[in-house]
Amino acid sequence: MAADLIRTFVAIEIPSSVREELDAAIAPLRRAERLRWTQPAGWHLTLKFLGELSREDVKRVSAICTRVASSLRPFDGALGGWGAFPSPHRPRVLWVGMQRGAEATVTAAKAVEDALFEAGFPREGKPFHPHLTLARIEDPAAGSRASAVLQEHPFASAAFRVDRIVVFQSVLDRGGARYHPLAVCPFAKT
Numbered sequence: 001m002a003a004d005l006i007r008t009f010v011a012i013e014i015p016s017s018v019r020e021e022l023d024a025a026i027a028p029l030r031r032a033e034r035l036r037w038t039q040p041a042g043w044h045l046t047l048k049f050l051g052e053l054s055r056e057d058v059k060r061v062s063a064i065c066t067r068v069a070s071s072l073r074p075f076d077g078a079l080g081g082w083g084a085f086p087s088p089h090r091p092r093v094l095w096v097g098m099q100r101g102a103e104a105t106v107t108a109a110k111a112v113e114d115a116l117f118e119a120g121f122p123r124e125g126k127p128f129h130p131h132l133t134l135a136r137i138e139d140p141a142a143g144s145r146a147s148a149v150l151q152e153h154p155f156a157s158a159a160f161r162v163d164r165i166v167v168f169q170s171v172l173d174r175g176g177a178r179y180h181p182l183a184v185c186p187f188a189k190t
């Protein structure tokens, strides 16, 4: 990767109180199963992954997201509903969904995707499914066990206000990924 390229994505932040709640809910499972667990400090809900961009393109993406966000209305979200990609029987990724505000999240993702596409950024090939990745799985048996345990322990977070999106840089290093905000894009005031 060229040093001047920036790995970029657009996401909804999750308040620390909600991340703590979710962290507590999965703590026993995290201790029980050796999966590649993601770090609560980095938990977010991705709307659009852009990959490696030049500084110039990051500026364009930030300007587009600022404009799109100003046309969106704040909404209430809550995390809940465990899931697995590609399926609970063959999990590669464990996630928690958006059990409240899912429709508004999809609308926001579509608005971002459409505006970026108009500006020449390629569309995502796969359908958008709002999710927060909890773990990546190398051992299929451990993944299936973890998925089954989650299904036995339903989770619903407290509600939180979603009133902005953020353009993030992802820095990959040995400890996993670290995320830095590049642009904060507020929604319209209600």
Ligand code: 2AM
Binding pocket: 009, 044, 045, 046, 048, 049, 132, 133, 170, 177
């Ligand atoms: P994931 O949690 O489903 O892996 C930063 O990498 C964010 O962008 C993550 O939330 C990740 O989603 C998302 N993302 C989407 N497509 C990606 C891709 N092709 N490579 C890396 N991250 C991607």
